[in-house]
Amino acid sequence: MANNDGSPIQFKDDNSFQLRDNNIRLVSEYIRKLDLMVPTIxxxxxxEARLNLYRFNPVFDGAFVVNPNSxxxxxxxDRQLKxxxxxxxxxxxxxxxxxxxxLMISGDFLQVGDCVTFLDVDHFSRCGEDILAERLxxxxxAIINRPRE
Structure with missing residues (x-):
């Protein structure tokens, strides 16, 4: 992912990004080759939260939610990969x-009860991992019980 000018995405404006199709295809081709050798999922x-939790100030930064652009x-x-x-x-x-x-991560996932679910912009907290483990x-x-070819 990148901003339209090619720089790393900042998640500030949801209209200013582009997916790097060539990178997606390269990863897809690699995984397909791997899958030919060993069944691969x-x-x-x-x-990702894409919110700086260390400098978050609700007065200036708004609601305590996952970045909607993220x-x-x-x-x-995900749509393109599917x-x-x-x-x-x-x-x-x-x-x-x-x-x-x-995982069904929505905007209000940043805080679930007493749990702040992310440690930083893209890593889950321990309690966040517990919540997501249940969701998974x-x-x-379904993966374990699916029919094998």
């Missing part, structure tokens, strides 16, 4: 599982 990206950016990346990995082109067909869908259980059960 691609666990997709998860929404939610939009990762949803778009489309690519379900394509009719054999070289891109991969067993892809969406963490965007499985159905997806992991």
């Amino acid at each position: 691609w666990a997709g990206p998860f929404v 939610i939009n950016v990762f949803a778009e990346l 489309s690519l990995t379900n394509s009719n082109q054999a070289e891109y067909r991969i067993d892809y599982w969406s963490l965007v869908d499985a 259980k159905p997806t992991l059960a």
Whole structure:
């Protein structure tokens, strides 16, 4: 992902980013080659908070929520990965599982009860990991119980 000018994405304006299609294809091709050697599952990206918790001030920074632009950016990346990995082109067909869908991170996820779910812009806190582990259980059960080819 990058800003439209090619610089690293800052998650400030949801209209100012572009996905790097070539990088997505390179990763897809690598995973497909790996899958030919050993069954491989691609666990997709998860929404990152993209909020500086060390300097957060609700008076100046607004609500204590996950950056809404981050939610939009990762949803778009996930949509593209789903489309690519379900394509009719054999070289891109991969067993892809969406963490965007499985984890269901919304704006209000930054604080769940007494838990601040992120340690920083893109790492979960211990209690955040516990919450997400519960959310992942159905997806992991589906992976384990799916029919084998």
